[in-house]
Amino acid sequence: MKCYEVCVRHNKPVIVMEPVKGGNLVNLPKEAGRVLDDLKGGSHASYAIRFAAGFDGIMMVLSGMGTMEQLEDNISYMKDFQPLDERELAAVQKVQEIFRRMNLIPCTACRYCISGCPMGIPIPEMFAAMNTQKIYQDWNSSWYYEIHTKDRAKASDCIKCGKCEEVCPQHLKIRELLEMVSDQFENRQ
Incomplete structure (x- = not known):
């Protein structure tokens, strides 16, 4: 967030890399997956990417995709982009709390x-x-x-x-x- 805030303060466009953290935000722990599944609105990746893309000043979100299905999924919600609504943001915050409690290593396997x-x-x-x-x-x-x-x-x-x-x-x-x-x-x- 610190880097993002500096970019915004200086009117610089922001490019987001790894919005699904190397796939870690797709294959969620069961408790976290249920939170997003209960929204009945999109894939786990869609919430991560839309969260990242929803901030002011975001020029681009670079999401790695390995299959045609992933590409089509990304296009489906980014074509006519809508930022997360309040209900979706609350769900993302719940997922963040679940991850914080687990104290996972936030490695994206960039190598x-x-x-x-x-x-x-x-x-x-x-x-x-x-x-x-x-x-x-x-x-x-x-x-x-x-x-x-x-x-x-x-x-x-x-x-x-x-x-x-x-x-x-x-x-x-x-x-x-x-x-x-x-x-x-x-x-x-």
Whole structure:
């Protein structure tokens, strides 16, 4: 919001990237999904993109799409764009609260952190495993972690150089988060 406010103050157009946070706002936890499904008005992606596009001064919202269905969905609500109404905004706020309570890692898997990591740690995969654990508390997250660290670096291999944090567009404290991931998946008895 700080960057957005500076742009507005100086009459600069804003381009929004990752409005669905790398797909994380499409495959929602059940409780959050129910909140949006109860609106009976659109896809989960539609609420995220319309939320981002609804601010004054937004020139463009860049949404990654991998299928023709996703493209058609985006066109359906952006063709004659309507910002979120009060009911929809309230639902989005409920979803935000659900996510805040889960304390998820807001990584969008942009992978900028990977190229500079001297240890070759698959950081986005580490964070995805941790988020899966927090959302679903199931055994699959541990399996997922093991698959992504087999013959590769683990979270505990981080040498704390900070190169990953220098390029992270989300400004994540990656070194601290990798310690948390290591504690969750590597230090089990």
